[in-house]
Amino acid sequence: MVLRTDGTNCDRETFHAFALAGGEPRMVHINQLRAGEEKLADYHILVIPGGFSYGDDVHSGKILAVELTSFLQEQLQEFVDAGKPVLGICNGFQVLVRTGLLPAARMGEIRAALIANDSGRFECRWVNLRVEDTRCVFTRGLAGRVLNLPVAHGEGKFYTGEDTLQEIEQAGQVVFRYAGPGGEPTGDYPQNPNGSLNAIAGICDPAGRVLGLMPHPERFVERTQHPNWRRHIFSEPLGLAIFKNGVDYARQI
Ligand SMILES: NC(=O)CC[C@H](N)C(=O)O
Numbered sequence: 001m002v003l004r005t006d007g008t009n010c011d012r013e014t015f016h017a018f019a020l021a022g023g024e025p026r027m028v029h030i031n032q033l034r035a036g037e038e039k040l041a042d043y044h045i046l047v048i049p050g051g052f053s054y055g056d057d058v059h060s061g062k063i064l065a066v067e068l069t070s071f072l073q074e075q076l077q078e079f080v081d082a083g084k085p086v087l088g089i090c091n092g093f094q095v096l097v098r099t100g101l102l103p104a105a106r107m108g109e110i111r112a113a114l115i116a117n118d119s120g121r122f123e124c125r126w127v128n129l130r131v132e133d134t135r136c137v138f139t140r141g142l143a144g145r146v147l148n149l150p151v152a153h154g155e156g157k158f159y160t161g162e163d164t165l166q167e168i169e170q171a172g173q174v175v176f177r178y179a180g181p182g183g184e185p186t187g188d189y190p191q192n193p194n195g196s197l198n199a200i201a202g203i204c205d206p207a208g209r210v211l212g213l214m215p216h217p218e219r220f221v222e223r224t225q226h227p228n229w230r231r232h233i234f235s236e237p238l239g240l241a242i243f244k245n246g247v248d249y250a251r252q253i
Helices: 011-020 030-034 062-070 073-079 090-098 162-170 238-251
Strands: 003-004 028-029 046-048 084-091 114-115 123-129 146-153 159-161 176-178 200-204 212-213
Touching: 003 011, 011 200, 011 238, 028 030, 030 062, 046 090, 062 090, 084 090, 090 114, 090 212, 123 200, 146 212, 159 162, 159 176, 159 200, 176 212
Parallel strands: 003 028, 003 046, 046 084, 084 212
Antiparallel strands: 114 159, 123 146, 123 176, 176 200, 200 212
C-alpha cells in the first residue's frame, strides 16, 4: 500500500519503485482507509512516501501522524505487530516518528523528532550514506556499503534525548548515517545536510521491520537517475535494493 494524502508528492515514484522491485503496489488515499473502503490488513507492506502532507502545517508530518493516531491506530498497530514491514521515506519518516512507530514500534510513544535543518533551509542534493550492520529487513546484504541517494527536506535533523539516543544505538536501530566519500559518518555540513545527531539518516524499530529514512531511495531505482551515471558503472541502482528487500521479505510472511 502506497499511502497518500493531500500534499504527498513522491507517491508515483514510490509506486514505480515497488513495481520495479517485483511488488504489486496499489495507491490508497487515507480517506479510503478512514471510510473503511480499504483495510491495511489486506496488504503485506505499507509505505508512507515523501512530500509535504498537509503543507507541512504545524510541523512536517504532524497532521498526518495525528490523523493516523486518531482514526487508524488499531489497524496500524495490528499491522506492525503482525510482523508486516513498514517504510517511511522522508515525510513518511517524519510521520512514523510522530506516531511513535519509530523508534519503539508503539503508536503514541513519541520519543524522537525530525526538526529544522541546522542550515535553516531546504537541502536538496545527493549525499553519501553508510549502511550499518543491523537486523533491518530492508537493508539485507547492504551492510558496510556506501550508498548515494538524494535528500530533499527542510526538517531532517534527527533529534532525541540522550537516553533514547543511547538506547537506539545499543539496540542497533541506526540503519543509515550521513557520511563522507569514504563512508566515515560525519556531522559536518554539507555531507551531513541537517546536523542530525550521530549523523543519523535512518532508523528502524527493534525488530528491524519498520524503517524510516530521510533520503529518497525511490529517486535512484534507474541507473540514469544518478548524476554521474555516465562515469560510474553500477551493479544495480542501490535505491532499488531497498525496495527489493522489502518485497522479498513481505512475500515470505
Ligand atoms: N521530500 C520530503 O518528503 C520533504 C519532507 C518535508 N516536507 C520537509 O521539507 O522536511
